[in-house]
Amino acid sequence: MKLLFIALLGIFTIQASWMGNFSEAQKQAKASHKQILINFSGSDWCGPCIRLRKEILESESFEQYANTNLLLVRADFPRQKKNQLSKEQVKLNESLAEVYNKDGKFPYTVLVDENGKVLKSWDGYPDESAQAFVAEINKIKNKL
Numbered sequence: 001m002k003l004l005f006i007a008l009l010g011i012f013t014i015q016a017s018w019m020g021n022f023s024e025a026q027k028q029a030k031a032s033h034k035q036i037l038i039n040f041s042g043s044d045w046c047g048p049c050i051r052l053r054k055e056i057l058e059s060e061s062f063e064q065y066a067n068t069n070l071l072l073v074r075a076d077f078p079r080q081k082k083n084q085l086s087k088e089q090v091k092l093n094e095s096l097a098e099v100y101n102k103d104g105k106f107p108y109t110v111l112v113d114e115n116g117k118v119l120k121s122w123d124g125y126p127d128e129s130a131q132a133f134v135a136e137i138n139k140i141k142n143k144l
Contacts, residue, residue, distance in 0.1 A: 020093075026116060028071055036113075039052070041077070060130075077097075
């Protein structure tokens, strides 16, 4: 019975929730004292961005960690017409990039504290497993 419960729990694991508004994420971060992970992505044209999403950011180990320890913000810059974002979302993403991704790198991932201070950044695809990526974030969290 216990094994069945554990198996069912795995089926109902909640996916990590990505936000599009950094200001909202920051308000929540201040209330919960969580860090914010910002991911700059070209979801429909950037191979390393797609790989990062599939292999690390959508991995079970990352999602479990993120659900209790992080707030997630994705600033996506798709190119295909069918994937275009609302004008409001484009403005939010562009203003976030002006602060945290001035060079327009993709993928680019930034870990910030509740006040927006950069704690760590990853330029390109992090050449590590999802578990190592989570461990790195956790190590930073534990130093604060």
